[in-house]
Amino acid sequence: MASFIVSYDLNAPGQQYSELFEYLKSHNNWWHHLDSTWVVVTSLAASELRDGILNHIDSNDQVLVVQSAGVGAWYGIPESGGKWLKDNL
Numbered sequence: 001m002a003s004f005i006v007s008y009d010l011n012a013p014g015q016q017y018s019e020l021f022e023y024l025k026s027h028n029n030w031w032h033h034l035d036s037t038w039v040v041v042t043s044l045a046a047s048e049l050r051d052g053i054l055n056h057i058d059s060n061d062q063v064l065v066v067q068s069a070g071v072g073a074w075y076g077i078p079e080s081g082g083k084w085l086k087d088n089l
Helices: 018-025 046-054 078-087
Strands: 002-009 029-034 038-042 060-067
Touching: 018 029, 018 046, 018 060, 029 078, 038 078, 046 060
Parallel strands: none
Antiparallel strands: 002 038, 002 060, 029 038
């Protein structure tokens, strides 16, 4: 399993992206404390995760999927979120 940072700009005002959020939650483990950033733990490759995301967003949206190197720093994240990051990055 690998951890991927998923960040996006969903550009269509008023769109409902509940299917995208359910897709991201469907993976082995996930973290979501920032508006348009998730960390997803999955056995998929980055391109496979991206392709799955593309099924749930509009053609004018933007998405970035990057595999975590296991090192990170953050500020203002609740203690429970920081613990999750320490355990899963």
